[in-house]
Amino acid sequence: MPIITYREALNQALREEMSRDDRVFIMGEEVGVYNGAYKVSKGLLEEFGENRVVDSPIAELGFSGIGVGAAMAGLRPVIEFMTWNFALLAIDQVVNSAAKMLYMSGGQFNVPIVFRGPNGAALQLGAQHSQAFESWLAHIPGIKVVSPGTPYDAKGLLKSAIRDDNPVVFLEGEMLYNTKGEVPEAEYLIPLGKADVKREGSDCSIITSGKMALVAVQVADQLAKEDIHVDVVDLLTIRPMDVEAIYASVRKTQRAVVLEEGWELCGIGAQVVDFIQRECFDDLDAPVLRVHQADVPMPYAKGLEKIAKPDAAKTIAAIKQVMYRA
Amino acid sequence: MASKKKPDPRRDSQSLRVAGDPALDRELLHSMLLQRRFEEKVGEAYALGKVGGFCHLYIGQEAVSTGIIAQLRPDDYVIGTYRDHGQALVRGITPRAVMAELFGRIDGCSRGKGGSMHMFDRHTNFLGGHGIVGSHVPVAAGVGFAIKYRGGDQVCVCFMGDSVVNIGAFHEALNMAALWKLPVLFVIENNRYGMGTSVERAAAVDDLSRRADGYKGMDGVVIDGMDVHAVRTATEAAIARARTESLPSLLEVRTYRFRGHSMSDAVSGTYRPKEELDEYQTMDPIFSLRDAMVIAGTLTVAEWDAMEHEVAATVQDAWDFADASPEPPPAALYEDVLVDTTS
Incomplete structure (x- = not known):
């Protein structure tokens, strides 16, 4: 099976879906002539032309609204945000337009649009460029929120996101673009709303998604050497959340750690813990712990940034704590 | 504080309000009168608690919707703001469906889920009333993008109030x-006030059509919005430009609302003097056309009375229909959040 980067996987998904459906177009800053700020759209302008690979001015609110309007009129836009930090300028279109249109029109106008781009911290980019917005976005009914961690997942999920008749928020990771993984040559789709168990184990569950899924796998592999077997539930889609996969895992392991890139308060982990306490209360042998970013804006200094981020060491410590092995 | 410093077509062209083609005039008059009487009825319904939430009446501005929407094709698109009842009616959503929506009933054009600010209708390409100032302007550009694509x-056609020119989405979309x-x-419906803040107090360039100068190839046009013929004529050219050359236009239609911003503020209020309102009411777009037709001999008083009666019956029928329509069932709560399809 070919081994390709996360970036190439996304590029393949875009290319395949644009070839399949001529209503699909990509719009955003530097997606065309520049070949994409992170090269996700590399080669697409050449292949599909400037009508379908549209370089926009730096105007997130404007071009995301153009995407919504185009979707209402029957097209299937893929709107690229250079990063989700910039998407805050466009959040009105995501929350007030895309997410609400079907409901407030009484089911008449769906908005088949994908808003995609890198989310979360990279390396030393400072406070304004290092934020994970999963919980902000997952709070909103009317949209789906997807957060793939591997090239395989990224490709299969992006293809499904583009075909979905709803607005889909697609969170990538700047640190993921160069990561590699196996991606089959034959076409495949991964359904939205289904989690994937990345490692099977019976001692403790890690519930996670996106870039943190890679950390969780690393943790599982490392702890296996200590004879601690971790079940890694990669949510893949945060809204709608595959709660059954969470329950199945926790009922098996009876212990859980929720690992996320964002902040603690009102984070994804808070919701996951709530689901677990409601449905798996009698299954639990220990309180569920959470691993997340420190409750501060991201510092620039290398050492401070490292200790602000959730990582394998913090996750291992949490697992050992819920197993009373600390 | 009526500003007298600039020429205002609302004041300058009164003598031009003459009747044109009798059949067309009658149609335009009817379209505007329906909106007027409908909105008056909505005001009553609001007072009785049959309409809830925020409710923004269109009274005074009818020449804008009638002058523009009536000359569109069925496959064109219309999108607007929360002051959307009049446009919805002119676009062809039935008075029944609009009233039922206002009453929050299942037979409303948005199945009772939108309300006053969110009229939608797929059959007439009416893409909604939108409640966030400026938010729908890029959406309109996106519809234009899809047409061109x-x-x-x-x-x-994108309707907006005068306050929109000051928000970033306006610039991004027009650019x-x-x-x-x-x-x-x-289409800027310049009724002189964004809620209670006058254009002069909000816009550094208060000659709003001049905003078009910032965008190459975009025409900026000032139109007397109290004269339905003036609106039609000016819009005809802009529609032709859009249809044949795919070019956008910025139309500043100078109009005036005869009621408060919404239902919670007084008709004249602290922000505009009653004399100003009185003055604009002398330019009422409906009665000036009616009077011009009577003078021209194309409308008799009896015909006018008949039109009033017919419109009143239509509006009462809309009320009765809305009042009899059921509320959405509890099961509707979780419907229309997402569609269960892919393509």
């Missing part, structure tokens, strides 16, 4: 519409 010759030559008519 498919090589169609439809146009999209891209001009840059990419999108077939959109951006």
Whole structure:
């Protein structure tokens, strides 16, 4: 099976879906002539032309609204945000337009649009460029929120996101673009709303998604050497959340750690813990712990940034704590 | 504080309000009168608690919707703001469906889920009343983008209030519409106040049509919005430009609302003197056309009375229909959040 980067996987998904459906177009800053700020759209302008690979001015609110309007009129836009930090300028279109249109029109106008781009911290980019917005976005009914961690997942999920008749928020990771993984040559789709168990184990569950899924796998592999077997539930889609996969895992392991890139308060982990306490209360042998970013804006200094981020060491410590092995 | 410093077509062209083609005039008069009597009825319904939430009446501005929407094709698109009842009616959503929506009933054009600010209708390409100032302007540009993408010759008409010119989305949308030559008519309904703040107190350039100068190839036009013929004539050219050359226009239609911003504020209020309101009411778009037709001999008093009666019956029928329509069932709560399809 070919081994390709996360970036190439996304590029393949875009290319395949644009070839399949001529209503699909990509719009955003530097997606065309520049070949994409992170090269996700590399080669697409050449292949599909400037009508379908549209370089926009730096105007997130404007071009995301153009995407919504185009979707209402029957097209299937893929709107690229250079990063989700910039998407805050466009959040009105995501929350007030895309997410609400079907409901407030009484089911008449769906908005088949994908808003995609890198989310979360990279390396030393400072406070304004290092934020994970999963919980902000997952709070909103009317949209789906997807957060793939591997090239395989990224490709299969992006293809499904583009075909979905709803607005889909697609969170990538700047640190993921160069990561590699196996991606089959034959076409495949991964359904939205289904989690994937990345490692099977019976001692403790890690519930996670996106870039943190890679950390969780690393943790599982490392702890296996200590004879601690971790079940890694990669949510893949945060809204709608595959709660059954969470329950199945926790009922098996009876212990859980929720690992996320964002902040603690009102984070994804808070919701996951709530689901677990409601449905798996009698299954639990220990309180569920959470691993997340420190409750501060991201510092620039290398050492401070490292200790602000959730990582394998913090996750291992949490697992050992819920197993009373600390 | 009526500003007298600039020429205002609302004041200058009164003598021009003459009747044209009798059949067309009658149609225009009817369209405006329906909106007027409908909105008056909505005001009553609001007072009785049959309409809830925020409710913004269109009274005084009817020449704008009638002058523009009545000359569109069925496959064109219309999108607007929360002051959307009049436009919805002119576009062809039935008075029954609009009233039922206002009453929050299942037979409303948005199945009772939108309300006053969110009229939608797929059959007439009415893409909604939108409740966030400026938010729908890029959406309109996107509709224009889709038209051009498919090589169609439809146009999209985007109605907005005068306060929109000061919000960022307006600039972003007009810039891209001009840059990419999108077939959109951006129609500013300048009723002189964004809620209670006058244009002069909000806009550094208060000659709003001049905003078009910032966008290459975009025409900026000032139109007397109290004269339905003036609106029609000016819009005809803009529609043609959009349809045949795929070019956007910025139309500043100077109008006036005869009621408060919404239902919670007084008709004149602290922000505009009663004399100003009185003055604009002498330019009432409906009665000036009626009077011109009577003078021209194309409308008799009896015909006018008959039109009033017919419109009153239509509006009462809409009320009765809405009142009898059921509320959405509890099961509707979780419907229409997402569609269960892919394509």
